[in-house]
Amino acid sequence: MSRKEIQEQRMKDYFIQATKEILKGEGIQALSVRSIAEKAGYSFATLYNYFKDVKELIFLCVKDFQQECQEYVEDKTKDTERGEKKIIATAISYAEYFVQYPSVFEIFFIEKLPNSAENARISELIFSFLEKLCQEEFQYCIDQKSFTAEEVKEIVKELNCLITGVLLLYLNRNYPSDYGDFAKNLKLQVEKTMKK
Amino acid sequence: MSRKEIQEQRMKDYFIQATKEILKGEGIQALSVRSIAEKAGYSFATLYNYFKDVKELIFLCVKDFQQECQEYVEDKTKDTERGEKKIIATAISYAEYFVQYPSVFEIFFIEKLPNSAENARISELIFSFLEKLCQEEFQYCIDQKSFTAEEVKEIVKELNCLITGVLLLYLNRNYPSDYGDFAKNLKLQVEKTMKK
């Protein structure tokens, strides 16, 4: 990276960092071009010298949040025995992360992405993320002959859709209204999906 | 209803009708207090003499859309044989309706509801809607002893979460990117859920 590129990336990181902090703290309803710039210590207009619009900035946070989520999941599941149990624990921890940071769920699944080749890649990053988290463990299951590769493909898709829906209904429609019920339901359904 | 109440309801209906038309036509991104009022033939300020805010107006459309969706589903499934097959057809038609009207999906599952007793009722209306659509047929299955009441309770919950997730990923993250793949996946997963 040239001197210039380093400096430019540093500027971008200030804005990205500010965006992440607001999303994890005050939440997405507090996020605006002006609030981001203020937290970064610049004018809102400066932001436009580094990003084409605020959506670009927002979606640049996805990778960082995924990294953080992955670390959360790995820590939560590190003592779980390998195989099916670990996959279940991974899926549940993945969901827990979004309950803890609802605004991250919004960015990942709700915030609109204008159609473009770049955004298609971001989209893919998002919807293949759970698969990525479980990949190693599913491979282990295939090696152990507890699942075929074909079965795994279907299960991953189903887990992904299921958990996304469970989260959306809980976070946006308060269903179930109690967190305990949500967690119980999540566990039950994830286990069921693994059993089929 | 008193004369006054009739007139007031009529005014409300003008705004509700306008809102529904915009949502089904130009979509939610074209929906604003001013666009609704213009379509209704009044000033935007008049709207506030009948609704406390635009959210109240938007969520008053839910019942109408559910009615419409129900008619769509009933028409699509009227020739399907009773029992499990009809439930599957119902769930798929339900999803199809939202693919046809993505803005209705937004209202139902994405648009934020401020916390209140009134909104809790709207929320319940939404997340129990699929159950309502399938209720009669599930009862038939219970009577036929193909499912127990306990099983039905779990299956309904799972169908609900699953379809919500499938729709969210398709409509907001273009996953899968092809409608055919979406429909195939939807069918497969609904059938799987019924089989467990």
Added chain:
DNA sequence: TCAAAATATGAACAGTGTTCATATTTTGTA
């Protein structure tokens, strides 16, 4: 017919994202 009540309305406000001309700073050369 006319006062009183009900209703409709535009101005105004605070917020949003974005653009652009300009002020400021940094850079490289003379």
Added chain:
DNA sequence: TACAAAATATGAACACTGTTCATATTTTGA
């Protein structure tokens, strides 16, 4: 070191958003 040129930061302005409120208009009833 001085200065012109390029790079960068910025506030004003614009077109939107939802909402409030004083006021203009219409309807009602005596």
